Amino acid sequence: MPTVTMTVNGKKVSGEVEARTLLVQFLRENLHLTGTHVGCDTSQCGACVVHINGDSAKSCSMLAVQAEGTEVTTIEGLANGDELHPMQAAFKEHHGLQCGFCTPGMVMSAVDLVKKKPKASEHEIREWLEGNICRCTGYHNIVKAIQHAQQTM
Amino acid sequence: MAVGAYTRPTRLPDALAALRDGPCTVLAGGTDHFPARVTSTPDEAILDITALPELRGIRRLSDGGLTIGACATWSAVIAADLPSACDGLKAAAREVGGVQIQNRGTVGGNLCNASPAADGVPPLLSLDAEVELTSLDGVRRLPLDGFVLGNRRTTRRPDELLTAIRIPPAALDGTGRFLKLGARRYLVISIVMVAGTLVRAADDTIASARLAVGACSAAALRLRELEAALVGRPLAEAAATVTAQHLAGLAPIDDVRADGEYRCEAAAVLVRRCLADLAAA
Numbered sequence: 001m002p003t004v005t006m007t008v009n010g011k012k013v014s015g016e017v018e019a020r021t022l023l024v025q026f027l028r029e030n031l032h033l034t035g036t037h038v039g040c041d042t043s044q045c046g047a048c049v050v051h052i053n054g055d056s057a058k059s060c061s062m063l064a065v066q067a068e069g070t071e072v073t074t075i076e077g078l079a080n081g082d083e084l085h086p087m088q089a090a091f092k093e094h095h096g097l098q099c100g101f102c103t104p105g106m107v108m109s110a111v112d113l114v115k116k117k118p119k120a121s122e123h124e125i126r127e128w129l130e131g132n133i134c135r136c137t138g139y140h141n142i143v144k145a146i147q148h149a150q151q152t153m
Numbered sequence: 154m155a156v157g158a159y160t161r162p163t164r165l166p167d168a169l170a171a172l173r174d175g176p177c178t179v180l181a182g183g184t185d186h187f188p189a190r191v192t193s194t195p196d197e198a199i200l201d202i203t204a205l206p207e208l209r210g211i212r213r214l215s216d217g218g219l220t221i222g223a224c225a226t227w228s229a230v231i232a233a234d235l236p237s238a239c240d241g242l243k244a245a246a247r248e249v250g251g252v253q254i255q256n257r258g259t260v261g262g263n264l265c266n267a268s269p270a271a272d273g274v275p276p277l278l279s280l281d282a283e284v285e286l287t288s289l290d291g292v293r294r295l296p297l298d299g300f301v302l303g304n305r306r307t308t309r310r311p312d313e314l315l316t317a318i319r320i321p322p323a324a325l326d327g328t329g330r331f332l333k334l335g336a337r338r339y340l341v342i343s344i345v346m347v348a349g350t351l352v353r354a355a356d357d358t359i360a361s362a363r364l365a366v367g368a369c370s371a372a373a374l375r376l377r378e379l380e381a382a383l384v385g386r387p388l389a390e391a392a393a394t395v396t397a398q399h400l401a402g403l404a405p406i407d408d409v410r411a412d413g414e415y416r417c418e419a420a421a422v423l424v425r426r427c428l429a430d431l432a433a434a
Contacts, residue, residue, distance in 0.1 A: 020199075061186075
């Protein structure tokens with residue numbers, strides 16, 4: 001079995017994985033970072049979004065070995081100790097979640113958006129979120145939360 | 154490669170040797186690959202080409218043409234500084250899934266996956282693109298028109314790797330457009346796509362135009378008769394030049410997304426809209 005080494009949330013990790021192991025399986029099952037969710041398994045819903053070298057990607061659609069040598073950030077890597085990341089705080093403040101299943105992916109996508117397009121309009125925010133599906137259809141407050149985080153991030 | 158083997162070479166010759174060694178599935182962005190295998194455990198051998206740096210990058214060539222590495226992502230296409238003839242290609246790049254899919258999915262994968270609804274094919278056809286196929290025997294270049302034979306079928310030999318897409322300098326003049334119709338606005342598989350490029354002459358007539366329609370035949374189709382009819386016509390009459398005969402080569406299927414009759418009607422509307430838009434640019 002190949003050995004894979006990457007930096008996850010600032011910590012160097014390595015493990016032996018079967019080559020066909022998806023990145024999301026490695027994160028959840030080997031590293032026990034279960035904040036990254038699997039919704040559809042078919043690259044559509046976005047519950048599994050993480051950052052690879054600073055760009056958002058769907059961890060159900062890449063192999064763990066394809067992340068070799070990269071910097072991976074998951075939802076667990078956003079907060080600073082007990083202090084929520086400004087995007088997490090905004091989701092809490094503006095009730096940007098209902099059941100919470102899509103939330104880790106939503107937050108990870110949203111953080112990438114604010115870094116890439118800090119002044120995104122409401123329309124651009126909604127466009128950016130096209131690959132993140134909320135099964136509760138709670139988009140209104142998700143967009144509000146992101147607009148708030150544009151001020152605080 | 155052995156059944157069930159996985160390899161991720163860092164040198165192109167090693168990848169070509171693996172292809173020569175036996176049948177294997179080529180994996181790049183994986184955005185079509187993994188969703189198709191969720192409930193199955195295939196024992197196919199996998200050649201992962203994501204660690205080959207020479208397959209990335211988009212750059213102008215000394216002859217003025219453009220080369221797009223087969224593993225260039227759609228996000229790289231969007232970010233690249235390209236002439237306005239590539240506006241249609243950039244617009245299509247924004248329609249390939251959402252941002253995260255654009256960050257991983259590759260131009261070469263979109264072509265080799267050979268879906269009739271691949272968003273990348275019509276704009277590249279409208280740019281007269283060629284594919285560069287590399288094997289241990291050398292490199293051959295083929296027009297993209299003819300490379301995709303039909304659903305999941307291309308003329309790539311099993312021992313060849315698609316290494317780059319080339320756009321000749323003459324195709325980089327003028328302006329490009331891409332229009333897509335889906336059942337909803339976002340994250341949708343196309344019912345019809347139209348891509349076009351148009352070069353205007355000094356007297357406000359059409360010097361040249363290239364048009365391609367996707368998702369209305371087994372492989373996306375260039376509308377060569379229409380292209381010939383447009384040459385020399387006044388820009389203002391571009392859209393009105395389109396006749397039913399020009400679209401006669403389309404052979405859309407009936408499926409869950411739309412029936413063939415609707416696709417034909419929508420294709421005619423989108424071709425006219427694309428031309429009107431190009432003429433006004």
